[in-house]
Amino acid sequence: MSGERSVNGFLITGLSASEWRILDAFEDDSYDLRRLTLTDGRDGWAYVWTNEAEVSADDWDPEQFAARELSAYVERCTAWRRNYDASMKGGHC
Template identity: 35%
Template sequence: MKPISARLLHANSTNSGQLGQSSEGTSKLFVYGTLLLDDVISTLIDRIPHREDATLPGWWVARLPHKVYPGLVPGQGETRGKVFTDLTGAEWAILDAFEDPAYALTAVRVMLPVETEAFAYRWDGKYVNQGWSITDFSRDELADYLDRCRRWRRLYEQRSQ
């Protein structure tokens, strides 16, 4: 996986999900799955970033085979989520390192309520044709997932020294 700075140069500015030219000028990140949860994001970057409610048309949040976290895939309808508006370069690097290699950072157009550009981690792997539920995840998987996030963050810090 390329580091965030290199990957940003290849993200486009449409909902097409295709890689293209740079989308300079935006540092917003649209989140739709586990990163919506304060416990998860604060475990990873040591704070809860400023965020705004957002809607992403033309995408949906799918269950992934053998994974507890979801993937964002093109499709009918819209996805509700949040946009982080104040991530630092170091925080982008942490999130980029954390995300599964099957995600591709993609520029998308979100409604905040006005349309604006943000990046999102799009899933490029196989998925189940069924929606993912943050309620079910929080009830059934969150405690174990937070333990995994804590272990991952410790390893990340050790490797970064």
């Protein structure tokens, strides 16, 4: 996205190199990892969706997500992590 934008989110700090590798693998090429300036002037890293045509004009609603999608999302993440761990044991990554 071009220009200044604002989104709500959480800043997670203190991740290990291993945790960053897992996040990078999970987010894959659909996201760019970008350094952003936060509203308080600090910098933070964010995975930014690369397909602007699919970006919704509406803010993400955590309550709606929890009610409608969280259960299926957790299942998909669990399956992804099992596959990721298996590929790491097999030396494929």
